[in-house]
Amino acid sequence: MIFKIALIEDSLHDRNAAKACFEKWSRRASVPVQLLCYTDAADFFANEDDWKDCVCIFLDIDLPTTNGIDIAKKLRTTGIMTDFIFLTAFREYVFEGYSVEAIDYLLKPLDQAALDRCMTRILARYQSGFYIFRSGNDIVQIPYSDILYFSSARHYTDIVTSGRSFRQRKPLSAILSALPEQFVQIHRTIIINLHKVYSLSGTTVIMTNRLELPVSKTFADHLNAEFAKHMF
Numbered sequence: 001m002i003f004k005i006a007l008i009e010d011s012l013h014d015r016n017a018a019k020a021c022f023e024k025w026s027r028r029a030s031v032p033v034q035l036l037c038y039t040d041a042a043d044f045f046a047n048e049d050d051w052k053d054c055v056c057i058f059l060d061i062d063l064p065t066t067n068g069i070d071i072a073k074k075l076r077t078t079g080i081m082t083d084f085i086f087l088t089a090f091r092e093y094v095f096e097g098y099s100v101e102a103i104d105y106l107l108k109p110l111d112q113a114a115l116d117r118c119m120t121r122i123l124a125r126y127q128s129g130f131y132i133f134r135s136g137n138d139i140v141q142i143p144y145s146d147i148l149y150f151s152s153a154r155h156y157t158d159i160v161t162s163g164r165s166f167r168q169r170k171p172l173s174a175i176l177s178a179l180p181e182q183f184v185q186i187h188r189t190i191i192i193n194l195h196k197v198y199s200l201s202g203t204t205v206i207m208t209n210r211l212e213l214p215v216s217k218t219f220a221d222h223l224n225a226e227f228a229k230h231m232f
Contacts, residue, residue, distance in 0.1 A: 002177055003031055003123070004174070006038065008060055009038075018035075018087075022119075036050055040066075053174030055178060057072075057083070059072060068087070083122060131159065133166075152172040186215045187213070187219065
């Protein structure tokens with residue numbers, strides 16, 4: 001699991017301080033972190049392909065041409081449900097974060113213990129026995145043991161269980177990076193749960209609900225290796 005994180009912060013001093021804190025947490029938690037830094041809203045939105053699969057986004061509230069709250073509101077209106085954490089030197093801004101469902105706020109200068117608590121809480125969600133995501137105003141928890149596969153189409157991903165499907169606005173690449181190891185990509189648009197495989201051939205996987213899913217050549221060798229490792 002690699003934690004890909006975006007940071008929007010215009011102050012070089014505060015960016016460097018945040019980088020140091022993330023590096024310390026990464027070493028202590030034994031979780032690789034890829035930190036993407038942006039100085040303002042224009043820089044951030046111009047590089048959407050880089051950050052769209054981030055696990056979470058840290059936003060400075062006080063930016064030169066806009067503020068982190070407005071950036072978060074814009075992201076929410078487009079359906080982005082990534083976790084937001086605000087950075088601020090002013091306590092009076094804290095309650096504004098509730099309007100965009102921010103999961104935390106951290107006061108600047110950034111404190112290592114505060115960041116550790118925040119990141120440990122986020123990590124725990126991804127290491128639990130549930131796949132957790134937001135659907136509107138609701139938090140949905142699906143046991144990993146219930147999930148057959150994930151299937152993406154455009155900007156959305158369907159989470160398919162034996163009983164029903166759920167839809168999330170999140171790219172497949174961001175989902176795969178945070179899943180337990182029994183989940184393996186078999187196609188550009190499909191991730192399967194190896195524990196739900198009924199049978200496997202070179203070009204097709206049959207799931208326990210007897211649904212056939214295609215295996216692309218790009219992922220065939222990796223799938224075979226992972227299937228052997230988990231099944232035998």
